[in-house]
Amino acid sequence: MRGTTRTVAVAGISAAALLLAGCGGGGGSDDAKKTDTAGKTGGSISVRGCNPENPLIAGNTSETCGGNVLDVITAKLIKYNDETAAPEMDIAESIETTDNQNFTVKLKKDYKFQDGTVVKAKNFVDAWNYTAYGPNAQLGSYFFEPIEGYADLQSEDPDGPDGPQKAPDPKAKEMSGLKVVDDNTFTIKTAAKVSNLPVRLGYTAFSPQPDAFFSDPKGFGDKPIAAGPYKLDTWTKNAEIKLSKFADYSGDKKANVDNITFKIYQDSGAAYADVLANQLDVTDEIPASAQIDAKYKTDLPDRNLQKPVGVIQTITTAPKSVDPNYPPEVRKAISMAIDREGIIKAIFNGTRQPATGWVSPVVDGYKPDVCGEFCKFDPAKAKAQLEKAGGFKGGKMTLSYNADASHKEWTEATCNSIKNALGVDCVATGVVDFSTFRKQIHDHKMKGMFRTGWQMDYPSIENFLTPIYGKGASSNDGEYNNPAFDAKLAEAAAATDAAESNKLYQEAEALLAQDMASIPLWYGTTTMGWSDKVTNVKVTPFGVPDYGSITLK
């Protein structure tokens, strides 16, 4: 195997392991095919889709409707193992680093885009610079924050978004941390040490873009060209997106069926009815009516699955400067007063898993039960804990949510649980919509408790800690600030060994438990169903069906 180019399963996130892969001497082999039951390749399937919110540009899509399609048609440096979410080399031949700050990326030769051009180093560097460049207003921009020189591509509007003045042009158009060495090599320099940078590179925003993209980014979004196993043939707005197998696909992600059609549904109930009638092959959303008493299991015997995905729901309390009534000890009491299992059963029909920590169980580095007794429902202990903390001084508690999605039921149930256990009044308060809700949190106008959810960007324990609880981090809504925690994160980011890095991240997570930085509620799961025409339906750790491995019976 030495010297040949082939995919090597990378066990962890360690830079050292990736280095090993780079030398071509890996020990893992691609034996995922063994898990497939008999099924033939070829044929056509239809799957449930929803309307993409934005043009299909890899760097400009952050919601699932467009993301699901882009995920199938794009290839990235890294792909994630369907079962374990472990990163594996895709377009990259190797990603090497010795210090977790300077990375050298070597590309496989002759990896092809769907227009026949070869994926070169500049296709990555140009695409990343385009996405990161502030005035291009790409939604995936924030992914490039760790790269050196990112700040120079942004500019601040001098009088805020509502003012008449426009933001000046940023200082630079290219990130200083990205350098093309030759056609197949480029280097990445990060602003600080990042041990899991390679893991991040598998996210859609890091896709390369062909030269055709840069000449017409607007039109490109209607018929994107990428390097993945399927290519987009037609996109009929509001109706369907048709993909077909890319004959010259250079990678080794599976592509069993010849054609995949994303049929766009307005309602998951209609999609479900079509699966029952065998008119649709896969739906990745089971309507609430079919989840009652797990009805879908009798409707679709042996044709359903439920799997946890990288989503966690938490309750965050307003920073001390905004609302001083929720110190860590009170938060612990509140946490113990929440009957997670009861709420999951009553409101979600068992489609969530009670959280026992701050990190989703689907990622590498997950450790169970970090939260310990504080995440277990115990009304007596909760009450004792509240008395120990000196009681609640704010009169009544509030738990805010955005009323444009279905959060009312569970926030009310949670509040009831708290009220019954602690004897403190708790009110679930709706805020008109998500953006208003986020704005209130961001502007420090939101008092009391509010719901916070996190959907991972890439499968790493780090993604559940740094962006949410690091000092000044973009999603640190509770303004959690613990120098010991930040020190651990920095130490973990610098560790060159995967196990060591994960251990340090776990130690950091343990500090969250001490301070009850937020109140973990539950992990998300995804439920799917399929028709009796298809088999081998699996779900990726991102909660998306693994479209390429589906086969017809």
Added chain:
Amino acid sequence: MGKYIVRRLLQMIPVVLGATFIIFAMVFALPGDPTSGKCGERPCSAEYVAKFREEHNLNDPLLIQYGKYLGKFAQGDLGTNYYGIPVKEDLAKRYTITGRLAIMAIAFETFIGILAGVLAGVRKGRFVDNLVTVSTLFVISIPVFVIGVFLQYLFGIKWGIFPATVPSLEASTFSLILPAFVLGSLSVAYVARLTRTNLVENLRADYVRTAVAKGLTKRRAVGVHTLRNSLIPVVTFIGADFGALLGGAIVTERIFNIQGVGGYIWKGINSRDGIAVVSTVTVLVIVYLLVNLLVDLLYGVLDPRISHE
């Protein structure tokens, strides 16, 4: 007659203008932001929001936005929605589906409803009458989504006679039969009851007694002399119902995945897609006014005593 139609058409202009302005102002006043939800679980970045608002003229004051919109509207341009698709194109596609669905539903309710109403009316107090009264009461009391989901399960999934949902492209007339029946079923009950009551009322009138005494057969007395003017309230109801159906039937559309007008408006309101909502509703107002005019003209046909001269 011609003068009457012209007068009515001219009256429509201020109504349409007023309606568009009110809707425009209401959409403008809606709390919330069109970019929320465009970026998944995260708020959109400031750059994205700024660019979006710029592209869709959202930074202009209300009156200027309305003026710009009206200028385009007068030229037949309904603008593009926030997904970059021309509203006209979307509406044209959706109206071919909603229109067919509405006509089929009206056909169902007119035929079955009037037939049941006449049968009940002429046999007042007998078994058929009681059957119609009880069964229509039963239908009225069931919410439409229950009927929809139940029939979808029975005919679409269990027996497979009709497609369970309507294909979003090229919705065939065959696939629309089931949803049209569901849509029409509720109104069947009203049509039957209205017909019955009016028929019973009119059968007692002097002129009917005279007609029968003159030696006309019962069939002719009822069919020609009584039914025709008993249908005036029924036509009013059907006209209003037709207008409402052309405005889309959100619940039925969602159950059967029909790409109709109702779902379009619902989605437009949800994503604060002002242009899509205002344009669609404006077209709806016009459609409604035209249907009403048609109903008024039909009165004259049904009852010569009502004249539009």
